[in-house]
Amino acid sequence: MNAPRPGAGLEASRVRFARGSRLIVDGVDLTVPRGAVGALLGPNGAGKSTLLHLLAGVEAAEVAALTLDGDDLVALRRRERARRIALVEQDAQAPDGLRVDHVVGLGRVPHQSAWGGDSARDREIVARSLAAAGASSFAQRRYDELSGGERQRVNLARALAQEPELLLLDEPTNHLDIRAQLSTLELLRRLADDGLSVLAALHDLSLAASYADHVVVLAEGAVVAAGAPADVLTPELIRAVWGVEATVLAHPATGRPLIAFAPAGTDGGTGGGATAGDPGDRALVVTDSPAAS
Ligand SMILES: Nc1ncnc2c1ncn2[C@@H]1O[C@H](COP(=O)(O)OP(=O)(O)OP(=O)(O)O)[C@@H](O)[C@H]1O
Numbered sequence: 500m501n502a503p504r505p506g507a508g509l510e511a512s513r514v515r516f517a518r519g520s521r522l523i524v525d526g527v528d529l530t531v532p533r534g535a536v537g538a539l540l541g542p543n544g545a546g547k548s549t550l551l552h553l554l555a556g557v558e559a560a561e562v563a564a565l566t567l568d569g570d571d572l573v574a575l576r577r578r579e580r581a582r583r584i585a586l587v588e589q590d591a592q593a594p595d596g597l598r599v600d601h602v603v604g605l606g607r608v609p610h611q612s613a614w615g616g617d618s619a620r621d622r623e624i625v626a627r628s629l630a631a632a633g634a635s636s637f638a639q640r641r642y643d644e645l646s647g648g649e650r651q652r653v654n655l656a657r658a659l660a661q662e663p664e665l666l667l668l669d670e671p672t673n674h675l676d677i678r679a680q681l682s683t684l685e686l687l688r689r690l691a692d693d694g695l696s697v698l699a700a701l702h703d704l705s706l707a708a709s710y711a712d713h714v715v716v717l718a719e720g721a722v723v724a725a726g727a728p729a730d731v732l733t734p735e736l737i738r739a740v741w742g743v744e745a746t747v748l749a750h751p752a753t754g755r756p757l758i759a760f761a762p763a764g765t766d767g768g769t770g771g772g773a774t775a776g777d778p779g780d781r782a783l784v785v786t787d788s789p790a791a792s
Contacts, residue, residue, distance in 0.1 A: 508665070511554060526721065531698045533568065548588075554584070567665055584665045597641065598642070599642050599653050600625055628657070637649055650674070709750070714731050723740060743760060
């Protein structure tokens with residue numbers, strides 16, 4: 500039996516999964532410490548969604564080890580695993596006609612007894628989760644009548660209502676306008692600061708670099724790089740994995756990587772900008788007043 504290791508967060512070793520003869524996830528090692536935001540990056544079809552499903556227990560993987568704070572997730576009963584891990588899926592579904600607050604209430608099910616129903620505490624947690632995800636204003640509407648971005652917020656609220664220790668999210672900023680994208684990522688950051696372990700599959704490399712403590716890059720089901728965003732997201736890695744030319748700048752305020760792309764045929768891929776590891780020599784200069792220059 501594993502010893503409890505509070506603070507260890509998610510530790511996965513040699514996760515492997517095949518569909519028929521096709522290997523989809525190929526020996527992935529991954530750690531998300533408690534209180535950290537991890538970003539799972541990689542091109543379409545790399546295996547990000549599949550890996551999140553395997554970590555959540557939606558499908559069974561072969562693993563050398565899969566633990567949360569030292570507890571063996573494979574040995575946990577389904578209900579216990581559902582209390583501790585929430586997965587926000589891409590394009591999650593809910594039964595037709597269900598009201599948003601009732602959809603979010605489904606997040607409480609793993610915590611309820613079969614005959615208990617909603618308690619005042621459950622209702623309070625649902626209201627708090629709706630507010631945190633910016634979905635309170637449409638709490639009384641039907642889920643199946645919402646826009647994609649509104650649904651995405653409800654899906655996040657449902658996961659928050661689960662009060663998990665590990666929050667897995669598959670492209671949580673999909674469908675969201677830029678303000679909602681930023682507030683979602685800021686919320687994930689705050690949740691992690693409060694002790695949650697967060698792992699989100701993301702496509703926007705700059706947003707991932709801005710908010711994640713570490714990034715894991717998948718290609719063809721295998722981890723090709725992992726570590727701090729500034730160490731991992733280099734033009735060479737981006738070219739090798741995504742097949743595009745990128746300039747990696749340092750964000751003028753944070754020093755974190757800011758990844759810029761230019762249309763083919765322009766001198767955008769190798770444009771001589773400062774690298775994220777070299778914030779003292781920044782290519783971007785921001786002034787308060789354009790007239791100052
Ligand atoms: N139900 C399925 N049956 C067969 N193959 C599948 C199934 N689901 C996914 N795959 C395959 O598994 C591989 C990994 O898919 P996955 O959805 O995990 O990738 P992803 O990195 O999340 O991609 P995206 O960025 O496009 O969402 C792909 O080649 C995909 O075609």
